[in-house]
Every structure is written in structure tokens, then in C-alpha cells.
Amino acid sequence: MSEITLAGLEKRYGDTLAVEDVSVTIDDGELLCLLGPSGSGKSTTLRMLAGLETPTDGEIRIGDEDVTDRPAYERTTATVFQDWALFPHKTVLENVAFGLKMQGMGKDERREQAREMLERVRMGEYADDDPMNLSGGQKQRVALARSLAVNPDVLLLDEPLSNLDKRLSEDMQIELREIHAELEETFVHVTHDQDEAFTLADRIGIMADGTLVQVGEPNEVYENPKNRFIEGFLGDTNFVAGEVERTTADSVHVETELGREVVLPRTAGADGAAALAAGESVALSLRPEVLSIEPADAATFDGEADRTQPVRTDGSTTNAVVGTIENVLYRGSTIRYSVAVEDTSLFVERTVADSGAFDAGDEIRISWDGADVLAFRDDGSRVDL
Amino acid sequence: MHRERLENALFRAGYLAILTFMLLPLAVVVVTSFAESGNLAFPPEHYSLVHYRTFVEETHWLLAFDNSLLVGVGTTIIATTLGVTAAFGHEIDDGRAGQVLAPLVLIPLLIPPIILGISMRVYFVRAGIGASYPSIILAHTLWATPLVYFVMRSVFSRFDWQLLDAAKDLGAGPIRSFVYAVLPNVKHGIFVGALLAFIISLQEFVMALFLSSRSTETIPVVAWTQIRQSLDPMVSVVSTFLIIISLIAIVIATIATNLDWLSKQLS
Structure with a gap:
């Protein structure tokens, strides 16, 4: 023993x-x-x-x-x-x-x-x-x-x-x-x-x-x-600073430095969001693996529609931003793009096998499901959404 | 490039000249020991081994050799034990005591030996050991311990202390871990420290003068009393022996410390 x-x-x-x-x-x-x-x-x-x-x-x-x-x-x-x-x-x-x-x-x-x-x-x-x-x-x-x-x-x-x-x-x-x-x-x-x-x-x-x-x-x-x-x-991630705008029964709306509001769905039973006051600053973690990218011109992108979209029945929300590729970094099996979005930048990844490589200067649309985003308070503790 | 080589050659020549000038008296000592006459003169008029024969026949010189050897070995054992354990202890526990230890250990080297000699004479007489072997050995230990300690500090600073951890981790207690993991890796350093202690004791004169009696006189003390009576080549004979002993010790130390290096070069 x-x-x-x-x-x-x-x-x-x-x-x-x-x-x-x-x-x-x-x-x-x-x-x-x-x-x-x-x-x-x-x-x-x-x-x-x-x-x-x-x-x-x-x-x-x-x-x-x-x-x-x-x-x-x-x-x-x-x-x-x-x-x-x-x-x-x-x-x-x-x-x-x-x-x-x-x-x-x-x-x-x-x-x-x-x-x-x-x-x-x-x-x-x-x-x-x-x-x-x-x-x-x-x-x-x-x-x-x-x-x-x-x-x-x-x-x-x-x-x-x-x-x-x-x-x-x-x-x-x-x-x-x-x-x-x-x-x-x-x-x-x-x-x-x-x-x-x-x-x-x-x-x-x-x-x-x-x-x-x-x-x-x-x-x-x-x-x-x-x-x-x-x-x-653990792993690489994008931390995006933001401020809680409002909390509803099933979602938390965060105004971020990406220039857009990010909607995070709330799970039933979790009480962390209730303690979030409007105006409280939070950091959102957007891991590159939850971010999908596509050319901005091909996207049917309507910011206002995203903003008002309610939480779907499966608990997901769609969030999207448009940015310009600043840097392309070849890392063997993956390609890492550094994308300028408003005053900040996000990095996203694609495997080399994926079709359609982007170049610096291209405009792309980055979208993600709000349910894949984790939020952290100023003291580092995680918000139980 | 050319200039640099010239400067190098000049520096070496200068260095060699100074070294030769300083070491030449040793040669004079050795040469005068082979003089035939009873006066110390250089160069001697005639050469012979007559003083070497007298030396072997004169018992008080041989007694002095025995005394020096006894005091030297005693000093070596005690000073090496104290110096090695102090440096080891300092290395594994670098606390407040350690910070005080280094300057404290140094103090005996900073006090003039004549003062140490007088005070120890008074002290040892009071303590009841007076002018005896132990008192000379203790006095020499006071001098030799700091030197062993500093040699060992430098040796231990190059030792990989993870080896001690590994030995303990595998079940070796404090003594066995020291014997099996530390000792084999620092034994050359200990040997050099011990040799240093021995040579220090062999040539120390002032403290030995105050602390020896007729029967415990070491070589330098006998040499001194002899010279005060008459300056004869006997002193040179004794000195020659001292020089030879020191040379042998240095050669042994060099071989011992470089044996590993040597075997690596040869293989």
C-alpha cells in the first residue's frame, strides 16, 4: 500500500x-x-x-x-x-x-x-x-x-x-x-x-x-x-479584455476590445454569472482551436444580426469579427496567422492540409461559438458560466 | 603578432630571472652541505660527505627528525579532519553559522606567530600540557586547519552535490553517503590539503620554539639553536633533507591529483 x-x-x-x-x-x-x-x-x-x-x-x-x-x-x-x-x-x-x-x-x-x-x-x-x-x-x-x-x-x-x-x-x-x-x-x-x-x-x-x-x-x-x-x-490562447455589459437569464453580454459584443451562453445551475455586475472587467479566452476562419468577402456577415441573436436551444451563440492578417508564421504542420482586429490582435491556426492559405493583408472573418469561450475575473478566478 | 611574441618572451625571461634569483639560495644551501671545512662558506673550497656522516651519527638531529615527523603527522591528521569536516558542513548548511565560520577560521593566520607562540606557551602550561608534543601539534593545527579548510572549500565548490542526495536517496546514511559518494570524488583535494598541512608543520619555527622542550625540538628549532652557536654546514645538510622531503611531497601531490587526467591522456 x-x-x-x-x-x-x-x-x-x-x-x-x-x-x-x-x-x-x-x-x-x-x-x-x-x-x-x-x-x-x-x-x-x-x-x-x-x-x-x-x-x-x-x-x-x-x-x-x-x-x-x-x-x-x-x-x-x-x-x-x-x-x-x-x-x-x-x-x-x-x-x-x-x-x-x-x-x-x-x-x-x-x-x-x-x-x-x-x-x-x-x-x-x-x-x-x-x-x-x-x-x-x-x-x-x-x-x-x-x-x-x-x-x-x-x-x-x-x-x-x-x-x-x-x-x-x-x-x-x-x-x-x-x-x-x-x-x-x-x-x-x-x-x-x-x-x-x-x-x-x-x-x-x-x-x-x-x-x-x-x-x-x-x-x-x-x-x-x-x-x-x-x-x-496549458496550450496557447488569446486573452481578450472586456467589460460586462448586461446579464440575461441565459446569456452574458461582454463589450470587448475587439470592438464587438461577445455573447456567452449561461448553463443552467451555474451561478457564477449572477455575481457578475455590469461594468465588471473580465478576460475572455479564445483558443485558436475554437476559432474558424473564412475569407471576409465570402461571408454573409451582419454584425447587428449577430448582436441580437439569442442563445440557441443547444446552448450555442455565434460571434464573429473581421480582421486583417498581419503575419503568417509557418510552424511545420500548422500555419499561424496573426490577425489585427480593431486595436488588438488575435492569432488563429490552420493545418497545412487545409485548403486555401491566406496571405498577409487578406481580410478574414473569425467566428466562434460563445459556449467555447471561458471568462476570467481580474483576480484570475474563472467565471462559472 | 610579432610584437606580441616578443613581449611574451620578455615577460617569461623576466619572470624566470626573478624566480631564479629567489630560488638560488636553495642551491647555495645544497652546495654548502657538501663542504669539507667546518665553516659555512660559498663556494666551498673542497667537497665531501663528511657532514652527512656527522648528521647520521649525531642523535639529536635524528631525534629532531623524529619529532618533526611525529608533529607533522599529528598536525596533518587533526587539521585535515577539522578542515575537511568544516568545509563539508559549511557546504551543506550555508546558514548564519557558515557566514561567521570563514573569517573566524582565518584569524590564526592573521596573528603574528610570535604572539600566538607566547600566548599558547602560557595557556598550555596552565592547561597542564606545557611544552610537549600535543602542544606543538595543537599550535600547528591552528595554522594548518584554515589552509585545509580553504583548499576544501574550493574542492567542494566543484563537487556535484546531487551525488550526495542520490546516495542518501538510495539508502546511505550520513556517514556512508559521505564515504561512498563524496570521498571518492574529493580524495585528491583532501590529499593536497593534508600535504599542505604536513609541510606547514614541517617548516614552522616560531611557535615550535616557544612550545618545545629539549626532547621535543623539531628540525627548525634545532637548526636555530645550532646556528646561534656556530654557522656550520650541518645546517645546510639538514636543510637539504628538508628541501628533498618537500620536493618529494610536491611530486607525489602532482602525481596524485593528475593521475586521472594522466590516465585519460594516455588511453
Whole structure:
């Protein structure tokens, strides 16, 4: 049983609060990714889990045991470090056998087990090599084998893939998933790379400024972010500033810097909109994937009609603006257009395969369903529409 | 380009001249040790090994060698232990105590040894160990520890501290993680620090003068008393031995620290 519970975890260095009130329960066998920008406290949280840092407040439980004050060498966790931290004066095999040696296992037995673990990560032929002569990907495998060799209840991974190139990192993500599926151990993986987190995680915990902002399954945190920080951090989006004009029974009308009113439908039961006062400023998030574009001259565009259009029975509203393409950015499989709309600009994307590429200077119509738009208050909290 | 090379050559020549001028007395010492006559004169009129024979036969010189060796080894052990652990502790806990430690450790090097010698003489007599081996060893340790400490600070600053974390994480307690993860990676640095401590002790004179008795005199102290009586080539013989010991130590240190580098170059 290796369920992990963090309760009110805090780490303070002098006057700086590195981690503040982090509480989460990690299920047995789960792979949790702590995702956040650098300095968000995710590595510190992981180090506290490992026992390499002592929390200034709060509690850590692994299984039924309170391990808050237990040092790293008495915990059943094993860490894969960012720079892998292989012992330079030992061979690859001795590195992997080190944990077993510390457990007091006899020489032949531990070498045998270490060899098996090296085979498992496909590094068997490098057993007698100097780890310093290995490539990044190989060091990574050895570090993983060394941590797995002690048969930990919890494997902690501190950005181990961040020093690998993109392709190698993606291969390792798949391998890590496979190893996790095979071992059924609890993994906590720290990363600043959202693609990595989305690929690996059963659940993602998003950290910012030392706090754990939201924990949830990948699609949940992406589609249902708790605040503006998460919406901006995960994927790319356009934030459009606006002011609430009026609220009706089934919609919220927002006057925006796009020069048009945007109509957001309200869901029955949600009470966030009721608290919105007319004149309150909000930020709307328009993700490029919800924006459709077409040439402006082909569109039957009537702004006034859009403005008065009520919310449809399926809960959707149509919103549209016309803008001029300023920049065309080729990003491999997609093309990104930066479009000037009134005093601001929106970016939209098309896949290369889509027919009809636009050029700078073209006028296009951008339209979207109001139901796909998220709104955030000035303090960053999301409006429950 | 041409000018630059000329300037380089001139600088090197100048540097070499100064270095030679400073080191020449050592050569004089070595040469005079082979003099036949009983007066210290350079260059000697005749050469012989007569003073080397006297040296081997005179027990108080051999006793001084034993004393120096004993004091040197004692100083090395204590100063290295203190210096290494202090630097290690400072590195893993860089708190308020650490900020005070560095200047504090430096103080013995800033006080003139004659003052240290006199005060320690008074202090150690009161403490009941008077003029004995321990008192000389402690005095030399006071000097050698800061040097070991600063050597180790620089060694530890290049150490990858994640290795210590990794060892602890894999189940090694405080002592075993130090022995298995830290020590193998800083052993050359420790060796150099220890050697430095030994040489400091070997050549220290002022404090040893105040703190030694007839039976615990180290080489520099015996040399001093000898010179005060008569300036004879025996002092040169002893000095030659000291120079040889120091040279051997430096060669060993160079080999030890560059062994890895050397083996990498050869493979």
C-alpha cells in the first residue's frame, strides 16, 4: 500500500515561501505529474517527498506511515534526478547495485539483480562502462535502473527528460509509461513540459508560485481550468479584455476590445454569472482551436444580426469579427496567422492540409461559438458560466 | 603578432630571472652541505660527505627528525579532519553559522606567530600540557586547519552535490553517503590539503620554539639553536633533507591529483 498523502505542506527558506499549503492524495499505482513553470515549487515538493528537504509545516504520509521527519535514506522512495547524478567513480553496474549494497545485500546477489535491471532498460551491454562516457539517453536509463533496483514504493522523477533532445525525450516518455504500467508502482513526475505531462500523467497537478492550483485528469485541467494562469499555461490562447455589459437569464453580454459584443451562453445551475455586475472587467479566452476562419468577402456577415441573436436551444451563440492578417508564421504542420482586429490582435491556426492559405493583408472573418469561450475575473478566478 | 611574441618572451625571461634569483639560495644551501671545512662558506673550497656522516651519527638531529615527523603527522591528521569536516558542513548548511565560520577560521593566520607562540606557551602550561608534543601539534593545527579548510572549500565548490542526495536517496546514511559518494570524488583535494598541512608543520619555527622542550625540538628549532652557536654546514645538510622531503611531497601531490587526467591522456 503506497498511497501518498500530502497535507498542508510548506517549505520556507528564510523569508521566501517556496511551497505553500500543498495538499493532495496520490493513489496507489498512480502516475501524477507535477507541472509548472520554473520556480513554482514543484521540485521542492518532490524533494520533500524524497526526504531530501524537510518541510517547515505540514505532513507527508506514505501508506499508513507518517514520514514527514524521516530522512531520505529511511524512506521507500527512489529519485531519478534531473542530471541523473550517476556516481562518476563507479561503473554502470556498480551504480545500479549501490542501493542494494546499502540494503546489505551480498555482492553476487546484488550484481545479479543489477544486471537484470540493466537488461530491463536495455543497457545490459554497458554494465562495465564508465557512466561518464554514456550519452544522455543512456545515462537516463541507467539512472532509472538504479532507482528501480531498490524496488521503491514510490518512484520520484525530477525532470529527468529535460536534458534530452525532443525525439529522445518522447521515446522515453513512452518507455516510462510502459514501465509504469508494468510495475504498478506510484510515480510522481515533475516537469515543466506540458506535452510530457499530458502524455504521461494519470492526473496532472499544476503548480504556480508554490501552490498547487489544480489537480485533475489531463483533459479535465485543459478543458476546465480553475483560473486564468492555467488557461494561459496549458496550450496557447488569446486573452481578450472586456467589460460586462448586461446579464440575461441565459446569456452574458461582454463589450470587448475587439470592438464587438461577445455573447456567452449561461448553463443552467451555474451561478457564477449572477455575481457578475455590469461594468465588471473580465478576460475572455479564445483558443485558436475554437476559432474558424473564412475569407471576409465570402461571408454573409451582419454584425447587428449577430448582436441580437439569442442563445440557441443547444446552448450555442455565434460571434464573429473581421480582421486583417498581419503575419503568417509557418510552424511545420500548422500555419499561424496573426490577425489585427480593431486595436488588438488575435492569432488563429490552420493545418497545412487545409485548403486555401491566406496571405498577409487578406481580410478574414473569425467566428466562434460563445459556449467555447471561458471568462476570467481580474483576480484570475474563472467565471462559472 | 610579432610584437606580441616578443613581449611574451620578455615577460617569461623576466619572470624566470626573478624566480631564479629567489630560488638560488636553495642551491647555495645544497652546495654548502657538501663542504669539507667546518665553516659555512660559498663556494666551498673542497667537497665531501663528511657532514652527512656527522648528521647520521649525531642523535639529536635524528631525534629532531623524529619529532618533526611525529608533529607533522599529528598536525596533518587533526587539521585535515577539522578542515575537511568544516568545509563539508559549511557546504551543506550555508546558514548564519557558515557566514561567521570563514573569517573566524582565518584569524590564526592573521596573528603574528610570535604572539600566538607566547600566548599558547602560557595557556598550555596552565592547561597542564606545557611544552610537549600535543602542544606543538595543537599550535600547528591552528595554522594548518584554515589552509585545509580553504583548499576544501574550493574542492567542494566543484563537487556535484546531487551525488550526495542520490546516495542518501538510495539508502546511505550520513556517514556512508559521505564515504561512498563524496570521498571518492574529493580524495585528491583532501590529499593536497593534508600535504599542505604536513609541510606547514614541517617548516614552522616560531611557535615550535616557544612550545618545545629539549626532547621535543623539531628540525627548525634545532637548526636555530645550532646556528646561534656556530654557522656550520650541518645546517645546510639538514636543510637539504628538508628541501628533498618537500620536493618529494610536491611530486607525489602532482602525481596524485593528475593521475586521472594522466590516465585519460594516455588511453
